[in-house]
Amino acid sequence: MAQKILISTGGSGGHVVPATILYEHLKNQFQVFMTIDNRGVKFLDKNKYNIEIIDVPPISKNFFLLPFQFFMMIYIIIKSVIFLKKKKIDTLISTGGYMSLPLCLASKILNIKLLLFEPNIVLGRSNKFFIKSCKKIFCYTDKIKNFPKKYLNKINVIPALLRKEFYEIKRTENIDSCVNLLIVGGSQGAQIFDTLVKKSIVELSRKYTLKIYQQTNAFNFEELEKFYKNENINHSIFDFDEDISNIMSRSNLCITRAGASTLAEIVFLNLPSIVIPLPTSKDNHQFENAIFYNKMGCNWILNQNEIEDETITNKLGNIIDNKDEYLSKKLNMKNFSYQNTWNNINQKITFVINEN
Ligand SMILES: CC(=O)N[C@H]1[C@@H](OP(=O)(O)OP(=O)(O)OC[C@H]2O[C@@H](n3ccc(=O)[nH]c3=O)[C@H](O)[C@@H]2O)O[C@H](CO)[C@@H](O)[C@@H]1O
Numbered sequence: 365m366a367q368k369i370l371i372s373t374g375g376s377g378g379h380v381v382p383a384t385i386l387y388e389h390l391k392n393q394f395q396v397f398m399t400i401d402n403r404g405v406k407f408l409d410k411n412k413y414n415i416e417i418i419d420v421p422p423i424s425k426n427f428f429l430l431p432f433q434f435f436m437m438i439y440i441i442i443k444s445v446i447f448l449k450k451k452k453i454d455t456l457i458s459t460g461g462y463m464s465l466p467l468c469l470a471s472k473i474l475n476i477k478l479l480l481f482e483p484n485i486v487l488g489r490s491n492k493f494f495i496k497s498c499k500k501i502f503c504y505t506d507k508i509k510n511f512p513k514k515y516l517n518k519i520n521v522i523p524a525l526l527r528k529e530f531y532e533i534k535r536t537e538n539i540d541s542c543v544n545l546l547i548v549g550g551s552q553g554a555q556i557f558d559t560l561v562k563k564s565i566v567e568l569s570r571k572y573t574l575k576i577y578q579q580t581n582a583f584n585f586e587e588l589e590k591f592y593k594n595e596n597i598n599h600s601i602f603d604f605d606e607d608i609s610n611i612m613s614r615s616n617l618c619i620t621r622a623g624a625s626t627l628a629e630i631v632f633l634n635l636p637s638i639v640i641p642l643p644t645s646k647d648n649h650q651f652e653n654a655i656f657y658n659k660m661g662c663n664w665i666l667n668q669n670e671i672e673d674e675t676i677t678n679k680l681g682n683i684i685d686n687k688d689e690y691l692s693k694k695l696n697m698k699n700f701s702y703q704n705t706w707n708n709i710n711q712k713i714t715f716v717i718n719e720n
Contacts (some may be wrong), residue, residue, distance in 0.1 A: 367717065369394045370453045374401030374420065374463035374561060376602070377551020378623045383459045384408050385525040386588060389710050391701070394717070397451055401463045406604070407551055407610035418444060419462040437466065444470035454477060455717055460488045468494045479716065483524070483624035485656045486649040487511045500716050504628070509652055519610030522712045523704035531706050533613045535698075536635045543568070543684055546615035546635070547578040550623035554642070558584050558669070561619060562591065562675040569597050572684060576711070577611050579603070617683065617690075619676070622650035631662050633699045636693040638679055639663045640671070 369390055373383035383398060390396050399418045400408070408415075420440055424433065444466045448456070456471040457479045458464040468490070471478045480491050480501040486509040491501065495512060500520045508519065545565075547557055560579055568574060576599040580588050585601060592599035605611060612618075612630060618637035620626055622645075630637050639658070641650035654665050664683070666675065683690055 367394045367454045368452055369396050369455045369457060369717065370448065370451065370467070371396065371398045371459070372400075372418075372464045372467040373398065373459040373461075374404035375461045376404070377407040378625055379459045379461050380404040380407035380484070381527070381551070381625050382481060382525045384413065385527055386457060386459075386481070386713070387413055388528060388715070389706075389713055393714060399447070399451070399467060402497070409606070416447065418447065418467065420466060423462055432584075440466040441469050441473075445473055448474055448476060451467065454542040457481060458491075458494070460491045462490055465490055465493075468497075472497050474563040477641065479633060481507065483628070484649040485509060485624075485652040486647045489646070490585050500718075502713070502716070504624070505656065510647065520712065521714055522709050523701075524632070525625070525709065526629060526632055526704065527607045527609065528706060529607075529702075530629060533609050533633070534692075536613060536616055536633050538694070539616045539684060539687070541681055542573045542575055543617055543680075544575045544577065544615045545680075546620075548608075548618065548620050548626060549579055550621045550626055550642075553579050553581040554621050554640075555581060555584065556602075557619065557640075558588055560640075560668075561676055563673065564680060565597065566595055567677050568680055568684075569595065571681070574598065576600070577602075577615055579605075579713045582607070617680070621653040624653050627653055627657055627663075631657055631697045633711060634694045634701070636683065636697075637663045638666055638683075639668050640668050640678070643668050657700075660700055662693060662700060 371383045371386050371529060371591045373379050387396055387398055399412050400415055401419045453476055455477040456467060458468050459481045478498045480498045482488060482491050482501055482503050495515050501518050502520050502522050505525050506519045506521055518624050547561055549557055574597055578601050580601055582603050589601055612633050612635055615635055616631055618635050620637050620639055622639050622641040639654040641654045657663050658665050
């Protein structure tokens, strides 16, 4: 009988999107289930996956709520134990984050094989907590910061997880007559980008033909739309677009945060990018993610706190005018990504799951 695998996820798109990719990789060979919290549901199509909601409220820093949170956690752990037993789960794969804590603890209680997934260059806190009890951890490199040395042998390096459509879509083209600029902040957007880039875009539009693809949140949508209309700049604004591979493929330059999945996707599609890591990201993981690709010559990094009025205008202008650097970034990305194939990843993951 096929092994029963549970993928536990939730929170942001950075956790949920990889969970859906793991699901797609495994669904033909195993019986796969997924648990997700309420926050994460908006990042997937509920009808496509065998999902169960196990909601884990965010951990509050309010001291008086601690006893309540403690009992709540016990309740969710018991619920998780019952779920794992009822479904007869053989292997749990956690995509990290505090929402996976109860299920990971439940897998420990029941002695169920635990596999972790860490797409960042810094080990997440929840993954660190379970590193001792997990069997293996899937990472994109074996040089992970904050990783306990004695468990280094648990790292299983895989190429970055990408949705199937990324392998089917055409890679990005060079800047030719039009600059197709994608501005993207990760699954939750980056509100600061809206104000940070506006002025530069207006200035650049006087010199170059631009098409702007910009992600923003629902709150800013109308205002941004009005702004581009008034400035007569060709634009397409979106909130969370499931067909992002298509938008990326049509772009030829990008400004982005440094979420692990977004970076992997733009590198795979050879889209040269200015990366502005979120300065407040936990353990500065976004900066480390950006540096990882930067060392391979795949991006330009800007520090958000050092950005002044002209910084982005000058940077974009330089990139557009100096094609050598632009083309060398593209080539570096191409060389880095050639081993990333759906089958290669599939074999690596399946091997670990079947291992005793
Ligand atoms: C603010 C923050 O702490 N973000 C973290 C969060 O991911 P966060 O969700 O911010 O960012 P990621 O780039 O990892 O993932 C976003 C995913 O959403 C997809 N997408 C985005 C916009 C859209 O319109 N359509 C769409 O499909 C992207 O293609 C990508 O697959 O978890 C990641 C994995 O631990 C971390 O690396 C990020 O730093």
